Amino acid sequence: MSEPATDHVLLRGLNDAQRRAVLHPGGPLLVFAGAGSGKTRVLTHRIAYLMAERGVPAHRIFAATFTNKAANEMRERTEKLIGRSCRGMWIGTFHACCARMLRESGSSVGLNPRFVVFDDADQMAAIRACLRALQISEERFAPRAVLSAISRAKERLITAEQYAENHHGYFEDVVSRVYAAYQEQLASDGALDFDYLLMRAVAMMKDNPEVRQFYQRRFDHILVDEYQDINYAQFALVELLAAGTRNVCVVGDDDQSIYAFRGARVDLILRFERDYPDATVVKLEQNYRSTQAILDAAHRVVSHNRTRHPKRLWTQTKGGQPIEAREVPNEQEEAVFVANRILTHVSSGGSFSDCAVLY
Ligand SMILES: Nc1ncnc2c1ncn2[C@@H]1O[C@H](COP(=O)(O)OP(=O)(O)OP(=O)(O)O)[C@@H](O)[C@H]1O
Ligand SMILES: [Mg+2]
Structure with a gap:
């Protein structure tokens, strides 16, 4: 039972x-x-x-x-x-x-199930090749920015054809042309990228x-x-x-x-x-x-965020130091301050693994 x-x-x-x-x-x-x-x-x-x-x-x-x-x-x-x-x-x-x-099922929509998946380096190489083929200067249109724009479109399920029909401005015009060329490149390499998956x-x-x-x-x-x-x-x-x-x-x-x-x-x-x-x-x-x-x-x-679901965290964990905010004049002194704080903690019996530095 x-x-x-x-x-x-x-x-x-x-x-x-x-x-x-x-x-x-x-x-x-x-x-x-x-x-x-x-x-x-x-x-x-x-x-x-x-x-x-x-x-x-x-x-x-x-x-x-x-x-x-x-x-x-x-x-x-x-x-x-x-x-x-x-x-x-x-x-x-x-x-x-x-x-x-x-x-498992891609062949039902004409996809070769043995596709490869492009990683970031493959994607960047393909974008660069498309820019070259379209004679678009990398100096003027950074491959990373073009790739990001294509990625944003895919995340919104906008195909290259839809993008071509509905875009505004010169940058998007470039993106539109590269997007179409890049998709052809993926197809001829039997590849998909993460967003396209x-x-x-x-x-x-x-x-x-x-x-x-x-x-x-x-x-x-x-x-x-x-x-x-x-x-x-x-x-x-x-x-x-x-x-x-x-x-x-x-x-x-x-x-x-x-x-x-x-x-x-x-x-x-x-x-x-x-x-x-x-x-x-x-x-x-x-x-x-x-x-x-x-x-x-x-x-x-x-709590200042306007669109959020109201909730308030609480804990049974007692103790804890109050939070201290420190302003220091420059990066150098910031580093010295952080290092000293950690050393004080360790020399009074603490351990390095108690500390985290976010930047
Ligand atoms: N009911 C409980 N009793 C005791 N400990 C708990 C309980 N629920 C969660 N914890 C502990 O709280 C910590 C956080 O749990 P968990 O990782 O599931 O939270 P989370 O909300 O997914 O965190 P994150 O925001 O990082 O994704 C873990 O150490 C977990 O063991
Ligand atoms: Mg979690």
Whole structure:
């Protein structure tokens, strides 16, 4: 017989809000939370609980996030909980999951499943070759800027043809021509780039009802960590996948969105409740990483943001020094000040590994 739900081993070490999220029976779930409040803990425990108690097989779970580091953390923590490898589960970065979909089903939309994936250096080389072929000077149009513009367009699912029809100004005119040439280059090399992986996967599902239904039926649960970092293409993919069972659980912190420069759209996490009016919302406000002095200071800064979900972190962690702000005249003195602070800490018994320097 299975243990009573509240005493389940996978629920131990969770606070009430975290348990609610892990036990959520199904349907859209938005976990809104601050830094260090256990978002990844909730997501990994939920995956483990779905498998252990609800009998969801690993291969029917799709769990995605954005960076390799976050994806590895999600995978390792899940494996630790389930006590075995996540094999069969779709757990990884959005890019890796899209590559897998395209290798599996891309041939239905005319894609050779043995495509290669261009890394940044390959992309830059291709952009440079296109600029040369179009006789556009690299001095006037930096390849990096052109590549970024193409990348932004792809993140918004704008094809080269659509871009050509609707752009403004001289720079965008150049981008438009390079975009078209670059896509030809990708095609002739049998290659996709990271943004194009997502764009192709979304297009494959949108344009092909059979493929769409296949993936909508294939997964029982869609889970996304760090949802505040989602861009439009990734959002569209989640929306398509989730339209099947509607078991979509996203976990994020609108105060921690740091990827706006590469197309992350924090408004999309705030939109979740609008898109899924029946969504259950769980807020995690207890923080396990910092002292109250740090949380209060952080709150005083982020509470000025106009579009954010109201939440206030608190902690049981007692003690902690008040935050000190220091202004120094120049970089040199800044370095001396920081070094002295660290040395004082270490000579009074502390360790270097207690210190972090952000710049
Ligand atoms: N209920 C809990 N009891 C004790 N410790 C907890 C609890 N929930 C989370 N923690 C601890 O808090 C820390 C942060 O947890 P976790 O990494 O899951 O948070 P997060 O919200 O995903 O953080 P980030 O904002 O960095 O992504 C970890 O050390 C975790 O073990
Ligand atoms: Mg996390």
